[in-house]
Amino acid sequence: MSTQGQVITCKAAVAWEPNKPLVIEDVEVAPPQAGEVRIKILYTALCHTDAYTWSGKDPEGLFPCVLGHEAAGIVESVGEGVTDVKPGDHVIPCYQAECKDCKFCKSGKTNLCGKVRAATGVGVMMNDRKSRFSIKGKPIYHFMGTSTFSQYTVVHDVSVAKIDPQAPLEKVCLLGCGVPTGLGAVWNTAKVESGSIVSVFGLGTVGLAVAEGAKAAGASRIIGIDIDGKKFERAKDFGVTEFINPKDHDKPIQQVIVDMTDGGVDYSFECIGNVSVMRSALECCHKGWGMSVIVGVAASGQEISTRPFQLVTGRVWKGTAFGGFKSRSQVPWLVDKYMKKEIKVDEYITHNQTLSEINKAFDMMHEGDCLRVVLDMQT
Numbered sequence: 001m002s003t004q005g006q007v008i009t010c011k012a013a014v015a016w017e018p019n020k021p022l023v024i025e026d027v028e029v030a031p032p033q034a035g036e037v038r039i040k041i042l043y044t045a046l047c048h049t050d051a052y053t054w055s056g057k058d059p060e061g062l063f064p065c066v067l068g069h070e071a072a073g074i075v076e077s078v079g080e081g082v083t084d085v086k087p088g089d090h091v092i093p094c095y096q097a098e099c100k101d102c103k104f105c106k107s108g109k110t111n112l113c114g115k116v117r118a119a120t121g122v123g124v125m126m127n128d129r130k131s132r133f134s135i136k137g138k139p140i141y142h143f144m145g146t147s148t149f150s151q152y153t154v155v156h157d158v159s160v161a162k163i164d165p166q167a168p169l170e171k172v173c174l175l176g177c178g179v180p181t182g183l184g185a186v187w188n189t190a191k192v193e194s195g196s197i198v199s200v201f202g203l204g205t206v207g208l209a210v211a212e213g214a215k216a217a218g219a220s221r222i223i224g225i226d227i228d229g230k231k232f233e234r235a236k237d238f239g240v241t242e243f244i245n246p247k248d249h250d251k252p253i254q255q256v257i258v259d260m261t262d263g264g265v266d267y268s269f270e271c272i273g274n275v276s277v278m279r280s281a282l283e284c285c286h287k288g289w290g291m292s293v294i295v296g297v298a299a300s301g302q303e304i305s306t307r308p309f310q311l312v313t314g315r316v317w318k319g320t321a322f323g324g325f326k327s328r329s330q331v332p333w334l335v336d337k338y339m340k341k342e343i344k345v346d347e348y349i350t351h352n353q354t355l356s357e358i359n360k361a362f363d364m365m366h367e368g369d370c371l372r373v374v375l376d377m378q379t
């Protein structure tokens with residue numbers, strides 16, 4: 001029986017309050033309005049940004065909400081005027097939209113899009129500034145324009161990438177966030193050249209994807225820095241050539257790196273979300289040209305600092321959102337690269353769980369051996 005035009009009642013993990021366990025609830029998901037798409041989510045991974053917002057440290061965090069933004073699914077129905085996808089299409093929801101028409105999209109200078117950001121930042125849909133999720137009439141906020149911890153979600157059409165239907169959704173869900181962010185930080189934001197010396201702070205999924213991207217770009221040395229020494233062995237498989245544990249050194253870590261690289265690295269990447277490490281990442285860069293890219297998301301109220309002289313003497317400080325990838329145009333390309341075995345995805349999945357086990361899955365995510373946990377949403 002078709003569900004088009006009907007309210008769908010399904011299971012979703014609801015964050016009622018910061019830091020309180022998520023609760024699996026029966027949630028009503030309204031039909032998509034004009035310019036919207038309702039997606040049956042089959043698989044979602046957990047990202048540290050979900051945990052960050054859940055913790056209450058995100059200034060944009062709103063409760064109650066349905067978190068989740070790294071997923072894959074199948075279009076169930078579309079609203080009026082939606083032409084780029086149709087029911088049955090395999091898709092990846094994209095928290096970074098791409099309308100191809102706004103000032104940002106047309107600039108050729110950024111992957112940020114202005115079309116729906118004002119609505120997604122406050123947990124509602126553009127059309128009527130309301131949520132499509134409710135429980136017994138009480139609205140539940142959307143999150144990042146994706147809310148993938150629900151068996152069905154509604155997103156804006158500019159936030160949907162249509163992908164190869166042959167691609168395994170239980171794997172390519174990862175191409176909704178962490179892996180593209182690391183690869184793109186190297187390829188799009190820093191534009192690392194062959195022969196470069198690179199340092200990566202934090203060897204979780206994002207940092208390992210930076211290493212993978214740097215290896216593909218032909219970096220001559222890839223220095224991985226992590227306070228958890230257990231991360232080092234696995235990181236070799238992603239391209240890391242040298243390892244430093246800051247706990248093994250008395251000197252500031254930036255000085256250790258400057259000393260071992262004849263003046264500093266060409267490119268550094270902060271993949272943790274720690275503002276003190278962001279400073280170290282900048283200051284380990286080579287005078288005159290070294291570039292540091294902030295990838296990690298820092299808590300509300302945190303600020304970065306350095307001596308301005310670091311920038312006066314030629315170091316460059318940048319940041320990246322979704323690795324600078326234009327989502328609707330380039331996520332399908334990333335899926336194709338995965339299908340051709342040109343990028344890793346499976347290797348980042350260390351755990352599998354189901355939606356009902358989501359709280360356990362978040363506990364796992366915080367364990368040292370975990371990269372990504374993928375949830376099967378339909379069991």
Ligand SMILES: NC(=O)C1=CN([C@@H]2O[C@H](COP(=O)(O)OP(=O)(O)OC[C@H]3O[C@@H](n4cnc5c(N)ncnc54)[C@H](O)[C@@H]3O)[C@@H](O)[C@H]2O)C=CC1
Nearest residue numbers: 049181202203204205206226227271272273296297321322
């Ligand atoms: N800018 C963007 O578009 C995106 C940003 N992110 C952010 O990227 C960050 C990294 O994400 P994941 O790799 O999934 O996280 P993760 O928690 O798996 O990895 C972080 C790593 O940093 C290490 N670490 C922690 N403190 C450290 C310190 N002081 N010095 C050295 N290493 C330290 C940990 O041991 C861990 O291996 C998070 O802040 C996440 O929110 C994630 C996706 C997209």
Ligand SMILES: N[C@@H](CCC(=O)N[C@@H](CSC=O)C(=O)NCC(=O)O)C(=O)O
Nearest residue numbers: 047049058059060096117177297321322
């Ligand atoms: N809401 C937070 C900012 C969170 C943030 O920086 N998000 C990243 C993606 S992190 C994915 O896991 C991002 O793309 N930001 C750009 C954007 O438009 O949101 C805060 O207000 O601090």
Ligand SMILES: [Zn+2]
Nearest residue numbers: 047049177178
């Ligand atoms: Zn993420």
Ligand SMILES: [Zn+2]
Nearest residue numbers: 099102105113
């Ligand atoms: Zn746009």
